Amino acid sequence: MSVTACQGLGFVVSMIGFAGMIAATCMDQWSTQDLYNNPVTAVFNYQGLWRSCVRESSGFTECRGYFTLLGLPAMLQAVRALMIVGIVLGVIGLLVSIFALKCIRIGNMEDSAKAKMTLTSGIVFIISGVCAIIGVSVFANMLVTNFWMSSASMYGTMGGMVQTVQTRYTFGAALFVGWVAGGLTLIGGVMMCIACRGLTPDDTNYTAVSYHASGHNIGYKSGGFKASTGFGSNMKNKKIYDGGARTEDEGQSHPSKYDYV
DSSP, X not given: OHHHHHHHHHHHHXXXXXXHHHHHHHOSTTEEEOOSSOOSOXXXXXXXXXXXXXXXXXXXXXXXXXXXXXXXXXXXXXXXXXXXXXXXXXXXXXXXHHHHOTXXXXXXXXXXXXXXXXXXXXXXXXXXXXXXXXXXXXXXXXXXXXXXXXXHHHOOOTTSOOOOOOOOEEEOHHXXXXXXXXXXXXXXXXXXXXXXXXXXXXXXXXXXXXXXXXXXXXXXXXXEEXXXXXXXXXXXXXXXXXXXXXXXXXXXXXXXXXXGO
């Protein structure tokens, strides 16, 4: 029961993380305008992986997509690729994990096949979560670098501190959603891999060993057969007849009809 619960919980956690990755990829607030030095502004800028938006104080929002591919920074294209790869792997992991659930029976599928499918889906989920975490972290590192470069150029030493109107960007909500989603997908994949060990059937082979007492020699005689132990001279030999087992002395003192055949 615990194996089934671990597998089901891992599937649910991975599915939530996968949905979060899709939401983070589609969100526009990957980077938002820093309002620390200018809390009151008429416009608010924020950018995503696919377009940049401007929200006015009146509430009107206008977005413009990136109608270029080669003109985008290489880091942004790398983040796009990582998020897309994570989503594709998440789809594959979900499809495999659905058929690997222990509560779902498809034909005569054995537990060993379900264990292999569970392990495969867990590994795919782990790779998907790692791709999402790396993609979000790369974008966050790019924001931190640009932020401090913009901060250094905002102030000059000519005539004191001179502030410019250069826009700085900081972390958006999509980054935190992406981190949480990647972590959940990673945790779900680990739980699926743990559940795989419980689904694997035991392959222990029990080898039958026949033990033969050393020193037993069986001799055949006309009245039956005699078993001599050979463990010592004090042991009496026995004759085994159709009617039962008798000692040799008893056979001589009490002759039977088989002795004369």
